[in-house]
Amino acid sequence: MTLLNELLVRSGHGEIKAFQQLYKKSSPNLLAICKYILRDTSLAEDVLQEGFIKIWKHASQFTASKADAMTWMAVIVRNQALNKLREAKSRPQLADVEYETLEFLSKEPEPDTLYQQGDDVRNLLKCLEHLKPDQRECVLRAFYHGQTHEELANTLKKPLGTVKAWIRRGLEQLRGCLQ
Numbered sequence: 001m002t003l004l005n006e007l008l009v010r011s012g013h014g015e016i017k018a019f020q021q022l023y024k025k026s027s028p029n030l031l032a033i034c035k036y037i038l039r040d041t042s043l044a045e046d047v048l049q050e051g052f053i054k055i056w057k058h059a060s061q062f063t064a065s066k067a068d069a070m071t072w073m074a075v076i077v078r079n080q081a082l083n084k085l086r087e088a089k090s091r092p093q094l095a096d097v098e099y100e101t102l103e104f105l106s107k108e109p110e111p112d113t114l115y116q117q118g119d120d121v122r123n124l125l126k127c128l129e130h131l132k133p134d135q136r137e138c139v140l141r142a143f144y145h146g147q148t149h150e151e152l153a154n155t156l157k158k159p160l161g162t163v164k165a166w167i168r169r170g171l172e173q174l175r176g177c178l179q
Contacts, residue, residue, distance in 0.1 A: 127177035
């Protein structure tokens, strides 16, 4: 069992010290997700705090055999960030920003970046390389850019069913690869 999994399980049993360690070890990566989606540091910090409150409340529901702790927490924080966007009825200004393609997933990260990334992130990056380019693009745009299936279909000029299938199959492949 990884350290984060252990800390999350212990947090689920009400151990405050375990939750404090969990926060210290995972908050930088989770904050990065919030900042990326919201594009506002102050708002991202608020969403991270809300996310950790939810993580604390639901930690007892975490099952290490079903998901990794970082993945489980990232989904909670990502959903909090997307909900915040919906509440404000705003989206990141993707039209003003040229899409980064997949360059940010460089196959050879800088040494300090590797040190900062957890095992989960490195494993996810390796598994993403095994996806077909269209699947990878859809998964990344949906989960890191917060685009809906409909937005992806319009942006990529592909049928909605195709986009949904790419995402579903991509997630299934990722799940299999990460287990």
